[in-house]
Amino acid sequence: MAELTRRAADYSKWYNELVIRADLAENSGVRGSMVIKPYGFAIWERIQQQLDKMFKDTGHVNAYFPLLIPKSHLAKEAEHVEGFAKEVAVVTHYRLKADRAGGGIVVDPKAELEEALIIRPTSETIVWDTYKRWIQSYRDLPLLINQWANVVRWEMRTRLFLRTAEFLWQEGHTAHATEAEAVAEAKRMQEVYADFVENFMGIPIIKGVKTPSERFAGALETYTVEAMMQDGKALQVGTSHFLGQNFARAFDVKFTDRNGKESYVWATSWGVSTRLMGALIMAHADDRGLVLPPNLAPIQVVIIPIYKGQAELERVSAVARALQQKLQSRGIRVRFDDCDTHKPGWKFNEYELKGVPLRVAIGPKDLENATIELARRDTLKKQLIALDKAVDEIPHLLRGIQKQLFDKARAFRNARTTEVQSYPEFKKVLDSRGGFLSMLWDGSAETEVGIQRETRATIRCIPSDASEAEGTDPYSGKPAKLRVLYAKAY
Amino acid sequence: MAELTRRAADYSKWYNELVIRADLAENSGVRGSMVIKPYGFAIWERIQQQLDKMFKDTGHVNAYFPLLIPKSHLAKEAEHVEGFAKEVAVVTHYRLKADRAGGGIVVDPKAELEEALIIRPTSETIVWDTYKRWIQSYRDLPLLINQWANVVRWEMRTRLFLRTAEFLWQEGHTAHATEAEAVAEAKRMQEVYADFVENFMGIPIIKGVKTPSERFAGALETYTVEAMMQDGKALQVGTSHFLGQNFARAFDVKFTDRNGKESYVWATSWGVSTRLMGALIMAHADDRGLVLPPNLAPIQVVIIPIYKGQAELERVSAVARALQQKLQSRGIRVRFDDCDTHKPGWKFNEYELKGVPLRVAIGPKDLENATIELARRDTLKKQLIALDKAVDEIPHLLRGIQKQLFDKARAFRNARTTEVQSYPEFKKVLDSRGGFLSMLWDGSAETEVGIQRETRATIRCIPSDASEAEGTDPYSGKPAKLRVLYAKAY
Numbered sequence: 005m006a007e008l009t010r011r012a013a014d015y016s017k018w019y020n021e022l023v024i025r026a027d028l029a030e031n032s033g034v035r036g037s038m039v040i041k042p043y044g045f046a047i048w049e050r051i052q053q054q055l056d057k058m059f060k061d062t063g064h065v066n067a068y069f070p071l072l073i074p075k076s077h078l079a080k081e082a083e084h085v086e087g088f089a090k091e092v093a094v095v096t097h098y099r100l101k102a103d104r105a106g107g108g109i110v111v112d113p114k115a116e117l118e119e120a121l122i123i124r125p126t127s128e129t130i131v132w133d134t135y136k137r138w139i140q141s142y143r144d145l146p147l148l149i150n151q152w153a154n155v156v157r158w159e160m161r162t163r164l165f166l167r168t169a170e171f172l173w174q175e176g177h178t179a180h181a182t183e184a185e186a187v188a189e190a191k192r193m194q195e196v197y198a199d200f201v202e203n204f205m206g207i208p209i210i211k212g213v214k215t216p217s218e219r220f221a222g223a224l225e226t227y228t229v230e231a232m233m234q235d236g237k238a239l240q241v242g243t244s245h246f247l248g249q250n251f252a253r254a255f256d257v258k259f260t261d262r263n264g265k266e267s268y269v270w271a272t273s274w275g276v277s278t279r280l281m282g283a284l285i286m287a288h289a290d291d292r293g294l295v296l297p298p299n300l301a302p303i304q305v306v307i308i309p310i311y312k313g314q315a316e317l318e319r320v321s322a323v324a325r326a327l328q329q330k331l332q333s334r335g336i337r338v339r340f341d342d343c344d345t346h347k348p349g350w351k352f353n354e355y356e357l358k359g360v361p362l363r364v365a366i367g368p369k370d371l372e373n374a375t376i377e378l379a380r381r382d383t384l385k386k387q388l389i390a391l392d393k394a395v396d397e398i399p400h401l402l403r404g405i406q407k408q409l410f411d412k413a414r415a416f417r418n419a420r421t422t423e424v425q426s427y428p429e430f431k432k433v434l435d436s437r438g439g440f441l442s443m444l445w446d447g448s449a450e451t452e453v454g455i456q457r458e459t460r461a462t463i464r465c466i467p468s469d470a471s472e473a474e475g476t477d478p479y480s481g482k483p484a485k486l487r488v489l490y491a492k493a494y
Numbered sequence: 495m496a497e498l499t500r501r502a503a504d505y506s507k508w509y510n511e512l513v514i515r516a517d518l519a520e521n522s523g524v525r526g527s528m529v530i531k532p533y534g535f536a537i538w539e540r541i542q543q544q545l546d547k548m549f550k551d552t553g554h555v556n557a558y559f560p561l562l563i564p565k566s567h568l569a570k571e572a573e574h575v576e577g578f579a580k581e582v583a584v585v586t587h588y589r590l591k592a593d594r595a596g597g598g599i600v601v602d603p604k605a606e607l608e609e610a611l612i613i614r615p616t617s618e619t620i621v622w623d624t625y626k627r628w629i630q631s632y633r634d635l636p637l638l639i640n641q642w643a644n645v646v647r648w649e650m651r652t653r654l655f656l657r658t659a660e661f662l663w664q665e666g667h668t669a670h671a672t673e674a675e676a677v678a679e680a681k682r683m684q685e686v687y688a689d690f691v692e693n694f695m696g697i698p699i700i701k702g703v704k705t706p707s708e709r710f711a712g713a714l715e716t717y718t719v720e721a722m723m724q725d726g727k728a729l730q731v732g733t734s735h736f737l738g739q740n741f742a743r744a745f746d747v748k749f750t751d752r753n754g755k756e757s758y759v760w761a762t763s764w765g766v767s768t769r770l771m772g773a774l775i776m777a778h779a780d781d782r783g784l785v786l787p788p789n790l791a792p793i794q795v796v797i798i799p800i801y802k803g804q805a806e807l808e809r810v811s812a813v814a815r816a817l818q819q820k821l822q823s824r825g826i827r828v829r830f831d832d833c834d835t836h837k838p839g840w841k842f843n844e845y846e847l848k849g850v851p852l853r854v855a856i857g858p859k860d861l862e863n864a865t866i867e868l869a870r871r872d873t874l875k876k877q878l879i880a881l882d883k884a885v886d887e888i889p890h891l892l893r894g895i896q897k898q899l900f901d902k903a904r905a906f907r908n909a910r911t912t913e914v915q916s917y918p919e920f921k922k923v924l925d926s927r928g929g930f931l932s933m934l935w936d937g938s939a940e941t942e943v944g945i946q947r948e949t950r951a952t953i954r955c956i957p958s959d960a961s962e963a964e965g966t967d968p969y970s971g972k973p974a975k976l977r978v979l980y981a982k983a984y
Contacts, residue, residue: 032624033567034611037560039624042639045557067535070527071613071644071660072583075590077523079599089590093562094601095613096586098648100565100579109569111584111610120601121524123561123585123613134522134529143835149532154561154644158588170561345633 036162036169046302087221132255165282173277186270194227197242206297206409212465224248233286236438238491244274294359298402310367444484446477526652526659536792571744577711622745655772663767676760684717687732696787696899702955714738723776726928728981734764784849788892800857934974936967
């Protein structure tokens with residue numbers, strides 16, 4: 005097989021090829037809809053399991069709300085409909101019929117719905133239409149609910165994982181008695197996402213809030229978690245929204261407090277999607293293929309037998325299987341690949357492409373010397389170790405790889421973060437090495453839009469740890485009090 | 495709160511009330527679409543986890559295929575389109591726009607899709623359109639893939655869990671090199687379903703095959719697992735289809751075998767859905783509420799403190815929490831409900847309604863005597879046991895409840911299974927006590943349809959263990975060689 009396009013040659017082509025070759029996903033016959041292949045889905049399942057555990061550990065429960073939403077529901081919250089109406093899939097009929105003339109099947113014109121239904125692009129409206137029935141008293145609060153679901157947004161330009169018409173995600177929708185509690189929940193979920201992305205995906209993040217023009221449609225504040233990819237572009241890896249009382253007002257959801265007073269309920273919503281798969285790939289993978297952090301790798305260790313003939317295979321297999329069992333009993337995910345349709349060299353390439361963190365090779369020499377050969381996917385370094393040390397050494401190495409991936413990504417991110425003082429410098433740095441550009445901002449949408457139009461960079465966030473600054477916005481010349489992070493973004 | 499309608503008074507009303515009151519699900523604002531509430535979803539999650547494990551243990555992997563299917567795909571397999579075209583939700587547009595005249599939003603007539611898309615009612619067509627790209631050689635086979643997904647079938651009369659426009663399910667889609675292997679796979683998954691329903695749901699089943707007229711649209715054989723509800727009606731709790739080469743032909747999926755010969759691939763598909771929730775309720779629940787089998791109960795044991803005043807609560811809580819921890823360390827799901835907004839009597843009713851298998855009450859008397867009070871949900875019997883015996887006794891009791899529920903359901907099923915010799919007897923038994931009626935069948939669709947029209951009973955299956963019989967079909971008077979099972983069904 006031809007080699008993968010190199011990142012330096014064409015980053016975008018490298019990404020598209022890798023997603024296909026590593027068996028993660030592919031385009032389907034339906035424009036913008038992807039098929040997530042078993043290997044890609046196995047990674048997504050690990051992401052799901054870990055996040056689900058973190059949501060439950062913070063007191064959330066799962067539920068399921070309908071896929072189809074009446075058109076009129078969407079219209080109830082003004083900014084929300086403005087944000088989503090232009091990209092929804094609309095169901096207008098409920099039956100097909102044989103086309104006697106043409107021989108195929110056609111939409112039955114007699115089966116038109118009275119009110120069109122839209123496929124959820126997000127579920128705030130159907131959720132709050134439901135919460136209206138569930139919430140009467142302060143005793144019903146807080147409601148801390150999450151759902152794992154598919155959503156559809158009719159995107160014009162699509163890309164596997166990064167932007168697809170249908171994608172999988174989780175969306176949390178919570179209801180609270182007070183503003184302070186809702187704000188605390190929105191921030192807490194930003195922390196959960198930050199924790200997950202750093203400690204499981206191995207990607208360093210910046211926490212902050214979005215500017216008003218980048219907020220979720222209907223939110224008063226959007227807390228974001230931003231990461232940097234290897235091409236210096238930003239990717240938003242999680243957002244958590246403080247929705248104020250907007251949806252409660254739109255759907256008339258009130259509760260009676262301890263003193264008998266009626267008030268509107270306070271809301272949050274928060275979500276991450278299969279976009280995370282794109283981040284996972286673009287943060288760590290190299291010119292040989294995927295590089296998966298051990299905490300999310302479906303296969304953490306692959307054992308490949310080196311042998312000639314059946315007798316040698318049997319002797320090698322006995323040692324390999326014993327090692328596999330010992331590692332599995334320590335909770336490590338190990339595949340022993342003794343499939344005879346491919347040679348070891350082919351397998352080495354294949355598991356490199358698929359990003360398996362550790363490869364073990366065992367051959368007749370190793371049997372004699374009681375050794376195994378270990379190869380790390382991240383550094384590509386090989387070492388011989390004593391077989392009887394392997395069970396202790398391998399978990400240790402996996403932890404080391406997890407840490408090393410994070411450290412490497414953080415060093416890269418830091419090297420590509422530049423504090424710029426002037427607009428010419430801004431443009432120069434953006435064109436030369438990209439990355440995050442920290443620059444004073446006057447707080448106006450005009451500046452934001454102006455810079456975006458001229459450079460395609462947007463304000464990724466106002467960092468949480470931004471210190472107060474006094475100065476001038478280099479673009480507008482107006483007074484500025486904040487340094488914000490600009491970047492080109494996915 | 496008013497008492498639940500009794501089963502004997504109105505079984506159907508009892509079911510509908512129970513689903514709502516036990517917080518399992520409710521109707522949404524979209525006709526036929528339900529909201530699965532957190533408690534109902536927690537049960538579904540346990541069903542999912544267990545089945546997913548069983549699928550993986552039998553060599554299957556998960557993947558994800560698109561929600562939207564081009565209309566032309568559905569049309570490719572003739573019987574399949576015949577079976578589903580009348581009940582699909584059709585997406586015709588991809589945008590809404592502001593209605594300047596009316597002030598709301600309307601479907602944008604300029605955003606009509608070139609080809610209408612349907613929301614998957616099942617995924618054979620999109621899966622086989624994909625498998626065409628994945629399968630070339632015998633080396634690519636078998637493909638053993640499952641997906642967890644939502645599907646939509648536009649049902650006219652809907653009922654929570656039993657028949658909803660949108661439902662959640664899993665659908666396995668496998669591809670094989672030989673007919674024998676595909677048949678073996680279809681049968682194996684029937685066994686997996688039978689194992690799950692009997693040993694986790696606690697419901698005895700009958701295995702068999704469907705008659706040709708009851709087969710899945712596009713299948714050559716449908717293997718089914720049938721259960722009986724407490725009203726004597728049957729409910730199909732799992733089907734596994736041998737699809738022959740129908741979908742491979744429709745989508746032109748061929749493979750080259752070891753000898754270089756090209757052949758069409760053999761297929762199966764198999765699924766269970768949120769309908770299982772309906773079976774779980776109707777098989778075990780009683781006039782006081784749900785009765786959950788311990789293997790699927792989100793809460794297996796609830797501990798309720800009995801106390802007056804804060805000091806007493808603290809002393810009781812210390813004992814309760816210690817017991818909770820010990821039980822949890824044995825893998826038991828325990829809730830300690832010390833919420834002070836409700837009295838113990840209210841809690842007793844609530845957890846009875848929710849079907850929690852074991853209730854533990856601990857009060858000041860128990861502290862003195864080092865005892866706890868245990869109440870079984872299935873028998874409603876109470877007993878005092880020594881506190882220091884509880885950690886051993888409770889797991890034992892949970893296993894006993896699981897077995898007892900199955901035994902009771904089996905005794906009921908057996909008592910309601912009647913071998914009938916004449917058609918008048920058939921009608922008499924069906925009207926009086928319902929249940930499964932075993933009767934000789936001549937093998938014709940005419941008889942099947944005739945009986946259904948006259949009695950509303952259908953052939954649930956030709957049981958796998960049916961012995962060869964020689965006789966006359968009591969309905970048609972024609973020769974018959976098989977005893978089949980008739981019943982009214984959900």
